[in-house]
Amino acid sequence: MSTTTDMLRTYPKDLGGIDQAALTACIDACFECAQTCTACADACLSEDMVADLTKCIRTNLDCADVCATTGNVLSRHTGYDANLTRAVLEACRAACKTCGDECTQHADMHEHCKTCADACRRCEEACDALLATL
Incomplete structure (x- = not known):
């Protein structure tokens, strides 16, 4: 059982009709993706051909910020x-x-x-799965 599951399980009010398994999976995927994208941007900065990775770095950082924000919003x-x-x-x-x-x-x-890329695909799928339940 994850910490996310524990927090949702112990929430003092009714969470409504939201699919808690999909919510948990999405929160976890968002935070995993945010960390992975941040680490990828940093790794790109360490590559010899860093100038060729400018778009990748920017995209990584944008995705990391959006995923972290999404994970935070979903946690409230x-x-x-x-x-x-x-x-x-x-x-x-x-x-x-x-x-x-x-x-x-x-x-x-x-x-x-x-x-x-794999972490991004998992997060994209988790967002799709949660959206389908809303």
Whole structure:
């Protein structure tokens, strides 16, 4: 059982009809993706051909910020706003798709980009799964 599961289970109010398994998976995927994208951007900065990775670095950092924000928003339930949740999830899904596509272009040369692309795809899928329940 994850800490996310524990926190949702012990929340003092009813969470409503939200699919808690999908919510947990999405929160965890968002924070994993944020960390992976940050680490990938840093790894790109250490590459000899850093100038060729400018777009990848920028995309990594944008995705990391959006994923972290999404994870934070999904972790708050007091005064829940379904419209905001949907908008944040759609933005996260878009950022993950963009970053995953960019990192895939470098995956053959940089293993960290492959790892990042995989994390982005998992987060994109988790956002899709949660959106389907809202």
